[in-house]
Amino acid sequence: MLHLAAKPHLFNIARGAADPPHSRYCLTMRVLVITGAGVSAESGIPTFRGKDGYWRNWDPAKLATPTAFQSDPNLVWEWYRERRKRIRAAQPNPAHEAIARLAAAAGEFLLVTQNVDDLHARARWEGTHLSPEKMVQIHGDIFVTRCSGCDFGRRDLREDEKEVPKCPDCGSLMRPGVVWFGEQLDLREIERVEGYLHQGPCDAVIVAGTTALFGYIVEWAVRAVGESGRLIEVNPEETPLSQFATEQIREPAGVALPGLVTSIVSDTSR
Numbered sequence: 001m002l003h004l005a006a007k008p009h010l011f012n013i014a015r016g017a018a019d020p021p022h023s024r025y026c027l028t029m030r031v032l033v034i035t036g037a038g039v040s041a042e043s044g045i046p047t048f049r050g051k052d053g054y055w056r057n058w059d060p061a062k063l064a065t066p067t068a069f070q071s072d073p074n075l076v077w078e079w080y081r082e083r084r085k086r087i088r089a090a091q092p093n094p095a096h097e098a099i100a101r102l103a104a105a106a107g108e109f110l111l112v113t114q115n116v117d118d119l120h121a122r123a124r125w126e127g128t129h130l131s132p133e134k135m136v137q138i139h140g141d142i143f144v145t146r147c148s149g150c151d152f153g154r155r156d157l158r159e160d161e162k163e164v165p166k167c168p169d170c171g172s173l174m175r176p177g178v179v180w181f182g183e184q185l186d187l188r189e190i191e192r193v194e195g196y197l198h199q200g201p202c203d204a205v206i207v208a209g210t211t212a213l214f215g216y217i218v219e220w221a222v223r224a225v226g227e228s229g230r231l232i233e234v235n236p237e238e239t240p241l242s243q244f245a246t247e248q249i250r251e252p253a254g255v256a257l258p259g260l261v262t263s264i265v266s267d268t269s270r
């Protein structure tokens, strides 16, 4: 169900002949989008808390921990290798594409994703894609392999080897470059989010495909939205964020986001 309370006056538009072709509409609009696993679900990537979230009877909340890695690094790597493989084979869906479109159209834009996959980065809209400075992967990047003992890290885009990687610098075990349960978020990434929030209130905040169980997700969304801004939740289920949303769209992200983004872009282009 779609509850739209469009406030076109918020979204002033400056259409310029000199605009690059991918941003026919240059909205003087600040947008924050926050995504979670639900946005990649329609690309075939299982969510964490959904029915396909368990792997060989393992709860991801138990596997994605420093304790699991210490006690069985092979098992943890096997799980991550399978996830990397699935992600490499997956394609961005209409939700990722709609977000890339909004990023190209909005005057100021930041995506904060909890997803460690690269589907946001790979999504295209009219040939353009989301630039790295417009995206924060707050829970890390599954394709990064980093040392558990020193600062060494690299990005592994090709098929993984079948054993636990060792650091070429110090010999310690390497681990996936993601944030595990019980670990701190990367301070530099927090700074990027906080920096964006400090620059001013957002006209539109879209929170899609997340259970919003982490306090900072709800807090960032609520803090970001300006007094007359829209806080739009896209999720088939209710979440702790729902009570703060000005609009709730209870549909899959791949169904809802293309229309929502079109309505935002065309409302502001009249």
Ligand code: OAD
Pocket: 035, 036, 037, 038, 039, 041, 042, 047, 048, 049, 050, 060, 061, 064, 114, 115, 139, 179, 180, 181, 208, 209, 210, 211, 212, 213, 234, 235, 236, 237, 239, 251, 252, 253, 254
């Ligand atoms: P979850 O697996 O907790 O939640 C997925 C959410 O997406 C649920 O609220 C579903 O209702 C919703 N959903 C499912 N299919 C959808 C669809 N097609 N369109 C829109 N929504 C859909 O995933 P996250 O909220 O991302 O953290 O989980 C947050 C974090 O917890 C993850 O980043 C990960 C996890 O454990 C770490 O690993 C640190």
Ligand code: ZN
Pocket: 147, 148, 149, 150, 151, 152, 167, 168, 169, 170, 171, 172
């Ligand atoms: Zn090392």
